[in-house]
Amino acid sequence: MSVQIRLAKPEDAPAIERVASETGVASIDPGSPRARRVLAEGQTLVATKDAAVMGFVGCLFTAYPTGGRRFELDLLAVAPEAQRRGVGTRLVAASKSFAADAGARQVRALVRCENAAMQRLCRRHGFARSSDVFELHIVDPQPVAHQSRLHEARVIPVETLSYSGLWLEGKLSREAIADAHQLASQIEVTVIGAVIPNNALETRKLLQASSFRKVGAYHWWTINLKSD
Numbered sequence: 279m280s281v282q283i284r285l286a287k288p289e290d291a292p293a294i295e296r297v298a299s300e301t302g303v304a305s306i307d308p309g310s311p312r313a314r315r316v317l318a319e320g321q322t323l324v325a326t327k328d329a330a331v332m333g334f335v336g337c338l339f340t341a342y343p344t345g346g347r348r349f350e351l352d353l354l355a356v357a358p359e360a361q362r363r364g365v366g367t368r369l370v371a372a373s374k375s376f377a378a379d380a381g382a383r384q385v386r387a388l389v390r391c392e393n394a395a396m397q398r399l400c401r402r403h404g405f406a407r408s409s410d411v412f413e414l415h416i417v418d419p420q421p422v423a424h425q426s427r428l429h430e431a432r433v434i435p436v437e438t439l440s441y442s443g444l445w446l447e448g449k450l451s452r453e454a455i456a457d458a459h460q461l462a463s464q465i466e467v468t469v470i471g472a473v474i475p476n477n478a479l480e481t482r483k484l485l486q487a488s489s490f491r492k493v494g495a496y497h498w499w500t501i502n503l504k505s506d
């Protein structure tokens with residue numbers, strides 16, 4: 279199959295939405311200003327055959343606490359009729375090159391423990407699987423009366439094809455969660471999420487007490503692009 283990889287454009291939104299919905303990978307509103315903004319940013323790649331979109335990968339950059347760019351493989355999907363023919367492999371290879379050219383130190387993906395196809399893909403590309411299993415917990419933003427207080431977590435705004443969110447990383451606390459809700463009320467955010475090791479029992483209790491719900495169990499798959 280002769281497949282081309284190129285940067286996605288806003289006009290690709292309907293075709294990307296079709297692949298996302300056929301694979302169940304995410305719900306994307308192709309007409310939303312967010313989807314168009316994300317596609318215009320030039321961090322989404324599409325795989326095409328005869329100009330038709332067969333697959334896509336949506337990526338974003340985040341920063342390490344100590345500085346430096348980290349490349350997040352956020353959404354990857356290949357249309358069911360084109361799967362198992364190397365399209366996913368091509369998209370991941372292109373993402374790695376893109377990340378390296380942009381100076382990222384690491385590429386990472388949060389992959390469901392039961393997603394055999396994605397795990398094989400990551401392994402083939404030299405990604406290492408975390409020894410820990412992680413849980414993703416999410417909550418809808420709520421209005422809070424809160425004065426910002428010191429905490430040791432990071433509240434990271436992200437915008438992807440399917441959501442605008444805040445990722446909570448680092449040492450989670452009531453203050454950090456309240457801060458995230460407060461920030462969510464100031465910017466357009468649809469979800470707040472936290473990824474924690476599945477043996478972090480106290481943190482899980484804190485998240486549950488704060489109305490977070492568990493989405494599933496995952497591994498981080500990472501590959502370093504250059505030494506620190």
Ligand SMILES: CC(C)(COP(=O)(O)OP(=O)(O)OC[C@H]1O[C@@H](n2cnc3c(N)ncnc32)[C@H](O)[C@@H]1OP(=O)(O)O)[C@@H](O)C(=O)NCCC(=O)NCCS
Pocket residue numbers: 301303352353354355356357360361362363364365366367368393394395396398399402
């Ligand atoms: C994951 C996905 C993108 C892989 O795309 P693809 O084009 O089929 O992948 P490739 O053909 O390049 O195959 C890559 C590897 O995965 C394996 N693979 C593909 N589909 C598989 C399946 N259903 N079960 C087990 N292994 C599978 C291939 O055998 C290959 O392994 P190898 O390199 O060891 O031979 C595709 O299955 C998909 O869109 N899944 C639904 C969405 C999803 O889960 N996305 C990832 C989470 S964001």
